Amino acid sequence: MTTALVRPELLAEHLTARLETALNAHLERAQSWYPHDYVPWGEARDFAELPFEQAQSRLSKQVRASVQLNLLTEDNLPGYHGAIRAVLGYSDVWRTWLDRWTAEEARHGIALRDYLTVTRAVDPVVLEDERMATMCVGFDAGDRDGLRVIAYVSMQELATRVAHRNTGRCSGDPGLERLLARISTDENLHMVLYRDLFAAALEADPVASMSALLAEVVGFSMPGTGIPGFVRRAAVVARAGIYDLRVHRDQVLRPLLGFWRVFERELPPEAEAVRDELAVVLAEIDRRAERQRLRSP
Numbered sequence: 001m002t003t004a005l006v007r008p009e010l011l012a013e014h015l016t017a018r019l020e021t022a023l024n025a026h027l028e029r030a031q032s033w034y035p036h037d038y039v040p041w042g043e044a045r046d047f048a049e050l051p052f053e054q055a056q057s058r059l060s061k062q063v064r065a066s067v068q069l070n071l072l073t074e075d076n077l078p079g080y081h082g083a084i085r086a087v088l089g090y091s092d093v094w095r096t097w098l099d100r101w102t103a104e105e106a107r108h109g110i111a112l113r114d115y116l117t118v119t120r121a122v123d124p125v126v127l128e129d130e131r132m133a134t135m136c137v138g139f140d141a142g143d144r145d146g147l148r149v150i151a152y153v154s155m156q157e158l159a160t161r162v163a164h165r166n167t168g169r170c171s172g173d174p175g176l177e178r179l180l181a182r183i184s185t186d187e188n189l190h191m192v193l194y195r196d197l198f199a200a201a202l203e204a205d206p207v208a209s210m211s212a213l214l215a216e217v218v219g220f221s222m223p224g225t226g227i228p229g230f231v232r233r234a235a236v237v238a239r240a241g242i243y244d245l246r247v248h249r250d251q252v253l254r255p256l257l258g259f260w261r262v263f264e265r266e267l268p269p270e271a272e273a274v275r276d277e278l279a280v281v282l283a284e285i286d287r288r289a290e291r292q293r294l295r296s297p
């Protein structure tokens with residue numbers, strides 16, 4: 001039986017208690033790892049002696065587009081930190097989590113940049129100019145409240161895990177695949193924590209949580225829209241099947257909605273009405289994914 005905690009301060013208290021447990025579980029599961037162990041430093045050449053040329057890259061155009069998008073997304077970390085802190089910085093435990101998460105995410109950008117630079121996978125000048133441009137745009141979380149942020153980051157962490165993992169598998173570069181698999185393991189643990197928090201929110205306040213979930217499923221996009229050429233690169237990545245609407249539906253939406261038992265759980269009538277709207281949105285996603293499948297080679 002669900003109960004409704006409609007007062008925001010009670011919901012915040014409930015989620016904070018759950019975060020304490022989830023944070024301890026995260027700290028037990030998370031393993032330390034070191035970027036230098038994943039970077040083939042022996043391949044490094046001074047760029048002053050051997051200037052970069054595209055032909056030096058062993059990655060396909062599609063994988064380059066994907067890995068650049070992934071790295072620039074990781075680079076924009078101060079924007080996400082600020083946005084999440086502004087909305088969820090309720091207490092010390094939230095700040096402890098947020099600082100820990102930020103430190104783990106920063107390692108992803110360090111390791112990926114080193115790997116791509118040392119292996120001459122991408123143009124380092126372009127990458128640096130685009131990092132500057134991306135970070136100068138920052139990240140705007142819009143008018144999301146705490147529940148919407150938790151719903152969004154649950155999806156976004158899983159989407160990032162899938163994007164890294166699929167990029168590695170398509171890369172034909174065992175070293176890059178190993179690094180991206182390592183990063184994906186972190187993203188998975190981040191997803192698990194936010195997924196648990198959102199499960200707690202659904203129990204505590206099903207009406208507000210279902211509304212937050214609906215808003216985030218409808219409006220979902222990766223947090224990289226400020227990256228130069230985002231739309232073009234995202235289209236290249238989608239056509240390569242690394243991350244498209246079908247992948248999003250099958251590897252992000254379905255597993256999360258299944259974990260939260262969104263369509264199986266007992267809900268108060270107001271939340272049921274929101275669930276009906278969600279079903280309509282998912283049916284439309286199915287139709288668009290099917291059209292995409294028919295257009296694919």
Ligand SMILES: [Fe+2]
Nearest residue numbers: 074105108187
């Ligand atoms: Fe990351």
Ligand SMILES: [Fe+2]
Nearest residue numbers: 157186187190
């Ligand atoms: Fe993450």
